[in-house]
Amino acid sequence: TLTDRLSRLVKTMRGQARITEDNVQDMLREVRMALLEADVALPVVRDFVARVKEKALGAEVVGSLSPGQALVGIVHKELAATMGEGIADINLAAQPPAIILMAGLQGAGKTTTTAKLAKHLIEKRKKKVLTVSADVYRPAAIEQLKTVTAQAGAEWFPSAPDQKPHDIALAAVDHARRHFFDVLLVDTAGRLAIDEALMAEIRDLHATLKPVETLFVVDAMQGQDAINTAKAFKEALPLTGIVLTKLDGDSRGGAALSVRQITGAPIKFAGVSEKIDGLEVFDAERHAGRVLGMGDIVALVEEVQKGVDVEAAQKLAEKLKSGDGFDLNDFLAQISQMKKMGGLSGLMDKLPTQMTAKAGAADMDKAERDMKRMEGILNAMTAKERRQPSLLMDGKSKASRKRRIAAGAGVQIQEVNRLLNQFDQMQGMMKKMKGGGLMKMMKKLGG
Numbered sequence: 001t002l003t004d005r006l007s008r009l010v011k012t013m014r015g016q017a018r019i020t021e022d023n024v025q026d027m028l029r030e031v032r033m034a035l036l037e038a039d040v041a042l043p044v045v046r047d048f049v050a051r052v053k054e055k056a057l058g059a060e061v062v063g064s065l066s067p068g069q070a071l072v073g074i075v076h077k078e079l080a081a082t083m084g085e086g087i088a089d090i091n092l093a094a095q096p097p098a099i100i101l102m103a104g105l106q107g108a109g110k111t112t113t114t115a116k117l118a119k120h121l122i123e124k125r126k127k128k129v130l131t132v133s134a135d136v137y138r139p140a141a142i143e144q145l146k147t148v149t150a151q152a153g154a155e156w157f158p159s160a161p162d163q164k165p166h167d168i169a170l171a172a173v174d175h176a177r178r179h180f181f182d183v184l185l186v187d188t189a190g191r192l193a194i195d196e197a198l199m200a201e202i203r204d205l206h207a208t209l210k211p212v213e214t215l216f217v218v219d220a221m222q223g224q225d226a227i228n229t230a231k232a233f234k235e236a237l238p239l240t241g242i243v244l245t246k247l248d249g250d251s252r253g254g255a256a257l258s259v260r261q262i263t264g265a266p267i268k269f270a271g272v273s274e275k276i277d278g279l280e281v282f283d284a285e286r287h288a289g290r291v292l293g294m295g296d297i298v299a300l301v302e303e304v305q306k307g308v309d310v311e312a313a314q315k316l317a318e319k320l321k322s323g324d325g326f327d328l329n330d331f332l333a334q335i336s337q338m339k340k341m342g343g344l345s346g347l348m349d350k351l352p353t354q355m356t357a358k359a360g361a362a363d364m365d366k367a368e369r370d371m372k373r374m375e376g377i378l379n380a381m382t383a384k385e386r387r388q389p390s391l392l393m394d395g396k397s398k399a400s401r402k403r404r405i406a407a408g409a410g411v412q413i414q415e416v417n418r419l420l421n422q423f424d425q426m427q428g429m430m431k432k433m434k435g436g437g438l439m440k441m442m443k444k445l446g447g
């Protein structure tokens with residue numbers, strides 16, 4: 001599995017101070033596999049790995065990092081740099097109406113994204129937005145745009161299956177101009193596969209509309225195929241941006257890297273749900289963590305300068321993974337480690353979007369307060385009690401021990417019991433899972 005691969009990677013070459021021609025090959029093989037598993041297209045992986053190798057060779061390995069960890073840091077940085085250079089918002093610098101043309105295969109999410117974008121432009125940019133569908137092949141497609149446009153609070157310009165896309169486009173621009181719309185979003189037809197007639201049609205639409213943005217909408221679940229789709233659209237149209245949809249799915253989003261590399265266009269937005277508000281400004285840094293699938297290791301690498309003991313964290317992670325001998329000392333170590341890394345919310349920031357979306361800010365505050373209290377309770381225990389939690393759970397003197405701890409931490413006895421319960425559950429869970437423990441445990445701590 002990927003996790004195995006990565007922990008292997010991190011462990012490789014421990015104790016060597018530099019990344020060298022000798023030790024880099026094995027590590028790069030793991031990186032290559034990780035990227036392929038994230039569905040980055042093969043030629044893109046090759047290019048990328050070559051670039052990473054160049055950057056990595058001779059790079060100084062700082063602090064307590066192993067060369068493997070240092071390499072992960074370099075890979076992460078390069079991934080983020082490849083996928084974006086800062087935040088790229090929609091360009092509206094045109095004589096109104098600013099026209100945005102949506103391109104992509106059928107099912108990629110063009111119609112949905114058109115409405116999401118309309119909502120974004122209304123709310124974030126205070127624009128007056130008109131949508132129109134040039135998808136005359138499926139009558140339902142026009143109705144679909146009408147429905148979602150209403151949800152977005154934008155206006156919809158009617159079109160019909162018996163019209164030519166070219167004529168629809170001209171009529172919509174004329175209407176937008178006369179009614180002082182700031183933006184006109186033009187939704188188009190797509191085929192299941194690349195189709196010459198349809199490419200010619202969208203080229204003609206582009207020539208007619210002269211859009212300020214031509215957005216290529218692509219399904220993140222498309223994986224390896226994304227590269228061919230991207231090639232075809234890049235050849236047909238001067239793309240100005242990419243929208244990567246369905247990032248809420250299982251995909252690790254490697255398509256982002258492929259599509260970005262092939263088209264050279266910036267990834268502007270990410271679709272993260274079917275709902276009208278499921279659109280996010282693309283964050284390359286965060287997405288790099290997802291593609292790499294090792295948010296926690298990347299965070300560790302970044303935190304080295306802040307004095308986090310990477311070795312200890314790793315030992316702990318391994319212990320958690322095996323579920324063996326996990327005791328209250330580990331529980332305490334886990335909490336103080338989290339504190340050093342900026343607390344729960346600091347840590348959550350480093351994890352992929354979907355995970356953090358669930359935990360609201362208020363929950364987070366509460367979780368952090370709980371964490372502090374737990375730390376207090378754990379500190380009020382003796383080292384022996386922490387090493388041997390059974391003393392508190394079924395030992396003869398457990399009642400008096402717990403009374404002492406509660407008094408020491410300034411909490412009620414029930415709170416000590418709750419902590420022990422939580423610990424007990426976690427220990428059981430960890431034994432069952434054998435792996436992925438760190439993430440699940442953090443979720444648990446987060447409520």
Ligand code: GDP
Binds near residue numbers: 107246249
């Ligand atoms: P089009 O053929 O390119 O216009 O694609 P549609 O906009 O009709 O979308 C195709 C399907 O994908 C629909 O069921 C959408 O609800 C769904 N969809 C679009 N974007 C997203 C997304 O970001 N996340 C999820 N989960 N579904 C999406």
Ligand code: MG
Binds near residue numbers: 187
């Ligand atoms: Mg559509």
